[in-house]
Amino acid sequence: MATRQYWRLDARPIEHDYANALSLQTEELAPPADGHVQVAAQYLSMDPGVRVWMTAREDGYSPPIPLGEAMQGQFIGRVSASAHPDFKEGELVRGFGHWASHSTVDPALAGLTKLDEDVADTRQHFGVLGLNGETAMCGLTDVLELKEGETVLVSAAAGATGSVACQIARNMGCKVIGIAGxxxxxxxxxxxxxxxxxxxxxxxxxxxxxxxxxxxINVYFENVGGDLLDAALPNMALYGRIGICGLITGYTSDSGNPGPARFDQILMKRLTIKGIFLPDYLAQGKNYYAPLRKWYDEGRLVGEFDQTDGLENTLNAFTRLMTGKNTGKVIVAL
Ligand SMILES: NC(=O)c1ccc[n+]([C@@H]2O[C@H](COP(=O)([O-])OP(=O)(O)OC[C@H]3O[C@@H](n4cnc5c(N)ncnc54)[C@H](OP(=O)(O)O)[C@@H]3O)[C@@H](O)[C@H]2O)c1
Structure with a gap:
């Protein structure tokens, strides 16, 4: 009997105590139902946003993961069985599934994407050429309408998303200031x-x-919130733009982030603040992969990794991410 291993969410974690909230389980691996695809994961992406889905918050952009269910997240892997005409066994794909050895998904719901095999380091399909890179590109270009010569501030600048945002802004001829810990x-x-x-x-x-x-500061690409947002607000240029990509300081809370203390500066500096959410733009047919790939091939976009080996060590990797131990993209290699 084929089996898979997966991380199950048993309880809502308190702060960064993941060991008492998740457990590694083994279950039978059934063949995919009609229209579904089964993928054997090679890498798992660690993303701060899933910390919000671990809480009971109902007001996020995704509902809480029900207790007793598999932990959700992105994978890169090869199709191990397919009951869908568009996907063949052996193809390299990325999608949303589980923190697991195998995920069986509906391709449309999972955003299952075939990946270019000519990228020598497959891991770059997370980070620089993946959701983090595309989010940085979408945020700086379509949401914040960045222009050459502007001054750009990026928080969590040495992380997966922030490090790409810094490089995009540099490549676009901007002055870049990064904040890191x-x-x-x-x-x-x-x-x-x-x-x-x-x-x-x-x-x-x-x-x-x-x-x-x-x-x-003309443009602030915000990943963190809290004190850093309050430090930036009085130092924005007149008519400055702030893109809220993430608010990691509030992700362990059941009630989210409090508003900034320097809210008054929105009026004083006539600022514009917008949320950045990649799927909105993908639904409009936007393609951020092509320009990222061009810069990557030219050596003008680099991605570091903070890699942990072994599915059984996933919680260590996630803790590294959530406590700022990482430089670049946090992944688990299976
Ligand atoms: N809107 C979207 O579609 C979208 C998509 C992807 C990511 N995001 C957001 O982008 C942000 C970065 O995500 P990522 O995947 O690229 O992770 P990351 O930046 O690689 O890792 C998170 C970083 O956040 C910083 N951090 C953690 N806790 C902090 C705290 N309490 N105060 C200040 N900084 C803290 C740490 O760096 P330092 O403390 O050393 O600076 C840590 O390295 C997150 O907020 C995430 O939710 C949003």
């Missing part, structure tokens, strides 16, 4: 990614550093 992350940003200034929010006064930017 460690000196080695800041050094990577300035020395490897061409970021103009990096600020360590754990050792520096962010508001004071941002106040030194001549002309202020």
């Amino acid at each position: 460690a000196d080695d992350k800041c050094a990577w940003l300035t020395q490897e990614l061409g970021v103009d200034t990096a600020i360590n929010y754990k050792t520096q006064n962010v508001a004071e550093e941002l106040a030194k930017i001549e002309g202020g």
